[in-house]
Amino acid sequence: MTSIEEVESFQRLVEARYSVDEVAKMVGKSAAYVGWRIDLLCLCEPAREALAKGHLPVGLSWYVSLLNCDNQMRFLARYARGEFKRTRDAEAFAQAARAEEKRQEEQGSFFVLADEVAGGKDGQDAISGSLDLPESEREKLVDDRRKLVGRIDKLSLMGEILSELASADPEQLALLLAGAPGDVPGHQMRIEHLRDLTLRAHKNLRQAQAIAAVRASSIQINPEAAASSVA
Incomplete structure (x- = not known):
């Protein structure tokens, strides 16, 4: 049975007035699983x-299913062109697109992904959405960007230290660190802590990249403006 056939069988049971919980018990799945598939x-x-x-x-299909049909089609075109390196990148993009859809709905506008990512200048000095902010807030954004980029640039030093540890001879490390402040276990714990922080930072940056990509390739349509232009 394919995923779609499974979904359709679940839906037929629901239409026959079985609850999602009852369907889940019948097929030996969780209610969340059945609801997720029906989506x-x-x-x-x-x-x-x-x-x-x-x-x-x-899994990716579920995130895509949350988008409106037009954006689903545009997402599929991007996916088919190989614009995403990993499935998680595609999931993050779909999530960011859905969040932007909801944000635009709350503001009374439609959000549509552009068919192609606009080319042009690299925009290194631009901040997305900054034109909608007061000048004082734009200045603060520029200052915060400078500070953050400056701190990120210092990661190269951490990279050099990790590279040194990664290429060192374990026996030499034991001789150098055993009995030193922190001892070997203490330094190992520090590296493990950095690893966990790195994974969390990587996840945040993946989501940030998706949000930036969605905003850079989006179209907002005000329904009233669209209606007046047709008239």
Whole structure:
């Protein structure tokens, strides 16, 4: 049974007035699993076909199903062009696109992903969305950016230290660190702490990259303005 066939079977049971909990017990799955799979019915037809053929992973498909149909189609085009290095990058992009959809809905506008990412200047000195902010806030953003980039640049020193530890002979490390302040276990704990922080920072940066990519390739349409232009 394919993922789509499973989803459709769940849906038929729900339409036959079985609750999601009852369906879950019948098939030996959790209620969350059944509900999550039923959400895949919100996929547009091309996305369903991609899922059925195995071109679109099931987990990623769920994030795509939360987007409106137009954005699903534009996401699929990006995915097919290989714009995402990893599935997690694609998931983060879809999540960021959905968050932007909700934000625009709250403001009374439509959010649509552009068909192509706009080219042009590299925008190294620009801050996305800064034109919508008061000058004082834009200045603060520029100052905060300078400070953060300056701190990130210092990571090269940590990289050099980690490279030295990674290439060192374990026997030599034992001789140098055993009995020293912190001893070997203490320094190992510090490295493990850095590893955990690095993983969390990497996750945050992946999400930040997705948000930046969505905002850089988005179109906002005000329904009233669109209606007046047609009239």
